[in-house]
């Protein structure tokens with residue numbers, strides 16, 4: 001196992017492609033197709049359930065036990081709240097976006113008939129030359145709007161474009177990898193996690209590895225609104241969520257390590273399973289930290305909250321500035337992917 005390599009180039013390229021496909025919560029058709037195609041190309045047989053969750057089953061040596069690994073495909077985003085009389089758009093956020101981080105950013109408005117229009121996110125007090133409170137007005141959905149990049153001056157002009165209340169709006173992710181290995185992008189949450197999981201799936205194929213137990217890989221939707229992992233197929237005994245791990249003054253996690261979460265805002269994770277993950281990380285000399293994630297939940301904690309009878313754990317890549325312009329390092333992704341591989345085969 002220690003000789004097994006994660007294909008870093010593949011992982012980053014896959015992550016970039018995935019991040020560039022908009023998937024604000026509920027807007028899942030395009031990202032689902034990309035995932036199904038990618039997993040099929042890797043030699044797997046993915047399937048999709050009613051909710052848009054995607055699955056891949058990998059048979060293990062022990063056919064009696066099935067464990068799960070889950071990462072979410074949905075991201076934060078916006079929706080058209082109202083078409084304003086001046087032809088701008090009032091917006092509402094989906095999943096808890098930090099408005100400070102998207103002011104001035106380009107967006108795409110996705111209409112019901114597959115139209116796409118670009119626009120820009122503005123504060124209502126958008127110019128220091130015009131508004132005394134341009135620097136101080138609180139950045140909230142009430143105080144922000146979108147200017148569509150079309151010649152529109154009234155609500156009727158906007159309606160003629162096919163834009164309606166309730167249309168999804170995706171935010172330009174700005175994916176970049178630096179020479180020093182930092183990944184700067186929106187939606188590293190959780191497309192960085194998904195890329196780490198898919199890199200693990202590729203490593204299993206590349207090295208002809210057979211997991212110890214059956215492993216059901218899940219790629220969920222609706223995690224950012226609280227129920228991504230809520231429905232879990234029958235027969236699963238444990239579930240490990242892969243998501244970003246917060247980095248902050250009270251967090252042990254770093255942008256280079258995989259964090260092994262012991263508690264989040266919803267649950268305390270299963271002690272024997274956490275112990276096992278810590279032991280595997282030590283045995284494989286991975287950069288890791290145990291940590292507490294106070295700011296939210298994961299697919300795994302959502303799964304147990306929904307009533308599934310599972311042992312749960314959560315691991316993830318340390319990520320700076322979560323739910324804003326995020327940053328992590330390729331080492332954190334590699335440590336995450338290697339820990340998953342060890343979990344499958346350990």
Ligand SMILES: [Zn+2]
Nearest residue numbers: 189190243244
């Ligand atoms: Zn997440």
